[in-house]
Amino acid sequence: MNAVHFGAGNIGRGFIGLLLHQSGYKTCFVDVNEEIVDLLNEKKQYTVKFAEESQKEFLVENVHAINSIKNPESVINAVANADIVTAAVGANILPLISGLIAKGLKKRLTQSKKPLTIIACENMIGGSTFLKEKVLEELTADEKIQFNTYFSFPNAAVDRIVPNQTNADKLAVVVEPFYEWVVDESEIKGTNPPIQGVTFVQNLEPFIERKLFTVNTGHAVVAYFGYLAGIRNMHEALENMEIREMIERVLQETGRYLTTTYSFNEKEHAEYVQKIINRFANPYISDDTTRVGRSPMRKLKNNDRLVRPATKYVEMFNENPLYLVKGIAAALHYDFKEDPEANEIQTMIEQEGIQFAIEETTSLKPGTDLFEMIHEQYDRMAISKIK
Numbered sequence: 466m467n468a469v470h471f472g473a474g475n476i477g478r479g480f481i482g483l484l485l486h487q488s489g490y491k492t493c494f495v496d497v498n499e500e501i502v503d504l505l506n507e508k509k510q511y512t513v514k515f516a517e518e519s520q521k522e523f524l525v526e527n528v529h530a531i532n533s534i535k536n537p538e539s540v541i542n543a544v545a546n547a548d549i550v551t552a553a554v555g556a557n558i559l560p561l562i563s564g565l566i567a568k569g570l571k572k573r574l575t576q577s578k579k580p581l582t583i584i585a586c587e588n589m590i591g592g593s594t595f596l597k598e599k600v601l602e603e604l605t606a607d608e609k610i611q612f613n614t615y616f617s618f619p620n621a622a623v624d625r626i627v628p629n630q631t632n633a634d635k636l637a638v639v640v641e642p643f644y645e646w647v648v649d650e651s652e653i654k655g656t657n658p659p660i661q662g663v664t665f666v667q668n669l670e671p672f673i674e675r676k677l678f679t680v681n682t683g684h685a686v687v688a689y690f691g692y693l694a695g696i697r698n699m700h701e702a703l704e705n706m707e708i709r710e711m712i713e714r715v716l717q718e719t720g721r722y723l724t725t726t727y728s729f730n731e732k733e734h735a736e737y738v739q740k741i742i743n744r745f746a747n748p749y750i751s752d753d754t755t756r757v758g759r760s761p762m763r764k765l766k767n768n769d770r771l772v773r774p775a776t777k778y779v780e781m782f783n784e785n786p787l788y789l790v791k792g793i794a795a796a797l798h799y800d801f802k803e804d805p806e807a808n809e810i811q812t813m814i815e816q817e818g819i820q821f822a823i824e825e826t827t828s829l830k831p832g833t834d835l836f837e838m839i840h841e842q843y844d845r846m847a848i849s850k851i852k
């Protein structure tokens with residue numbers, strides 16, 4: 466079986482690539498990073514090591530790679546002949562890979578009518594649907610009908626902490642042992658792709674919201690408060706008692722929303738939360754607050770990990786979630802110079818003011834309680850010691 470995976474980065478190699486290999490696929494990685502592409506083609510294998518006492522190691526074999534800038538035709542052929550297509554490139558990059566996927570799928574239809582599943586493994590709600598929309602933009606009305614008959618883009622939730630890598634071996638990846646990959650099977654045409662370790666569900670919404678609004682909301686809040694306190698490492702941030710309290714409170718707010726909306730039992734959810742906080746504190750992983758806080762514009766969007774649970778909380782309980790609001794204000798203060806989106810927000814605040822920046826980043830409207838609270842917390846943080 467042949468897999469094509471876009472994005473040979475941390476999650477691509479350390480999570481998706483490993484599971485595809487363990488399921489018997491030969492994986493073709495597609496990437497724009499010349500060094501990684503060349504190394505994959507030279508070695509045809511790499512190692513994945515667990516960040517735990519045992520340091521268990523796995524060898525991922527039968528891999529190669531295509532540089533999509535230099536060899537777009539090869540990518541088109543690979544997609545045309547694939548048994549599964551996956552991606553973990555980042556939400557903002559999906560529109561950049563959609564053109565090649567569309568061309569690959571068009572070519573596939575000229576040679577076979579075999580169904581194909583394409584899964585975007587990004588931290589976002591509706592990642593595969595978004596990729597599908599971008600692919601459909603490349604098609605005629607007739608082609609769209611054919612695509613809808615043969616190709617599935619099921620949404621997915623993926624969970625495994627893979628920090629930025631600092632290994633001498635550039636292909637090796639250190640990952641936490643925990644993982645969860647949940648795929649919406651209600652969208653799949655034909656049979657579910659055989660991937661070991663994937664949980665197929667009929668309704669993904671509870672799973673993606675639970676993951677994004679617990680793991681990623683908690684992670685983001687620790688990262689932004691850690692950064693503002695001058696801390697560069699996620700462990701150290703969690704050792705700070707104020708930040709520890711902040712994450713517990715934020716996850717109580719998202720937990721209240723999640724357990725009220727879905728059938729998660731409160732006790733089990735509390736255990737899920739504690740497990741996640743322990744994962745963040747895994748001493749065998751060294752993760753940067755600036756990796757976890759990366760791309761604050763994306764993280765502040767109204768359908769992402771901070772603003773969406775906050776708006777849902779207000780809608781559901783008619784109360785304001787103070788700690789989520791503090792997390793949003795901290796994200797607006799995040800000024801890491803090497804992060805283009807952080808710079809964009811800081812420039813916007815300097816040139817247009819904080820009101821404009823809140824509206825532009827979160828799409829919330831001035832005058833609403835949530836908007837005014839974010840503004841107030843932002844101002845408080847600006848004069849408090851933390852900044």
Ligand SMILES: NC(=O)c1ccc[n+]([C@@H]2O[C@H](COP(=O)([O-])OP(=O)(O)OC[C@H]3O[C@@H](n4cnc5c(N)ncnc54)[C@H](O)[C@@H]3O)[C@@H](O)[C@H]2O)c1
Pocket residue numbers: 471472473474475476477495496497498533553554555556558561562586587588623624625626627628
């Ligand atoms: N790292 C984690 O802990 C983790 C966990 C779950 C989900 N995710 C999600 O997985 C996705 C990838 O994250 P990551 O941490 O692996 O990032 P990463 O930066 O390590 O990997 C992204 C890869 O995509 C490649 N890329 C960029 N533009 C491309 C293009 N046009 N075509 C093909 N490849 C391209 C990059 O060169 C890089 O190798 C993100 O959406 C992230 O939110 C990450």
Ligand SMILES: O=P(O)(O)OC[C@@H](O)[C@@H](O)[C@H](O)[C@H](O)CO
Pocket residue numbers: 588623624625626627680681684685756757758759760
């Ligand atoms: O990848 P992002 O930028 O959406 O979020 C940063 C981290 O929270 C994220 O990568 C986690 O490590 C991951 O989602 C764990 O499953």
